[in-house]
Amino acid sequence: MKLSPVSQGVYKIQNGTSALVTYNSVKGKNVYGEKLIEFHGDEYREWNPKRSKVAAMLMKKFKIPLVKSSKVLYLGASTGTTVSHISDIVTEGIVYSVEFSPRPMRELIKLCEMRSNIIPLLADASNPSSYSAIVENVDIIIQDIAQPNQAEIALLNSDKYLKPGGYLVLSIKARSIDTVENPKKIYKSEMNKLLNSSSCCFELVKKSELAPYHKDHLAIVAKAES
Ligand SMILES: C[S@@+](CC[C@H](N)C(=O)[O-])C[C@H]1O[C@@H](n2cnc3c(N)ncnc32)[C@H](O)[C@@H]1O
Structure with missing residues (x-):
């Protein structure tokens, strides 16, 4: 071995x-x-890349800039599959984990009982002010949310919580935005929203589709202006 x-x-x-x-x-x-x-x-x-967009990104040679002390805001935590691996990595840091559905949140809370660096937040990621009493500025935002306004959610949270020079790690699910449009067109439009926003200034680090691990998903790593 x-x-x-x-x-x-x-x-x-x-x-x-x-x-x-x-x-x-x-x-x-x-x-x-x-x-x-x-x-x-x-x-x-x-860590199965078919069950985690971040694991799939690592298989696709993305560099995910996590270190032991990273403060992470994770949007779309679900039951904590990927969050648990991020928790293994950021042993001296913290993972603020936002999920709006109560059912997976119950599982996530059980996970937090064993892992003190995960903070569960039952909240809607499209309203980042709702968790401002708890979440501080972070080094990395990781987002895996199946919603039509994925880029807007990423921008709202980055504007509020991402440190200058911090990273956005975003997975875009084309089929949550449009069920019939060519995914390439959807990716282009979402990338435009992210990179030409008036609220956050991002530089693209890497983008790639996540096939064969996840169909019709584009992964993006972007760096905020220092
Ligand atoms: C694809 S799953 C996430 C899987 C998880 N990232 C993992 O790898 O373990 C997407 C999750 O985002 C949550 N979600 C969707 N819209 C949301 C929103 N606006 N705010 C918070 N969570 C949201 C869903 O309830 C769902 O649990």
Whole structure:
């Protein structure tokens, strides 16, 4: 078995097949049925790119600028599949996790009982003022929200919470914006909104579709002006 680093806190384990993993910060516990893998006395959790846009981005050679101390605002947390891996990475940081649906929030709260660096917020990400009493300025915003106004939500939150020089990691689901239009046209229009906004000034770092892991999704990393 061989372990090679991919980025801060993320590795590839090769053992015949190859799997993306994070170091498990809550030893012995998995979160969503993922495999736990022992290597030289340490425990890792398999991170399936088909279940996580961020894992798919790493497979597509995106650099996700997370470090141990990163403060993250995660929009569209659901039950915490991806949030749990971000929590493994930012061991000295924090993951403010926004989800507006009460059902997945119940699971997310259970996860937070074991992981003190996740703060659950039952809130609508299109109204970022509603969590301003709790959320501070952050180094990274990660957004995975299936809504027609995905770019607007990203801009509203970036304007309010993203530090100068911080990063937006955005997954755009074309089919939530238009069910029939060519996805390429949708991506172009969403990119225009992001990069030509009067509220936030972003420089595009990388963009790529997430196929074969996620159909009709575009992933974007953009850096805010310093
Ligand atoms: C694709 S799922 C997220 C999966 C999750 N990011 C993961 O990888 O584990 C999208 C989530 O966004 C939530 N959502 C959609 N619109 C939202 C909004 N305006 N505010 C907060 N959450 C929202 C949905 O309830 C859903 O749980």
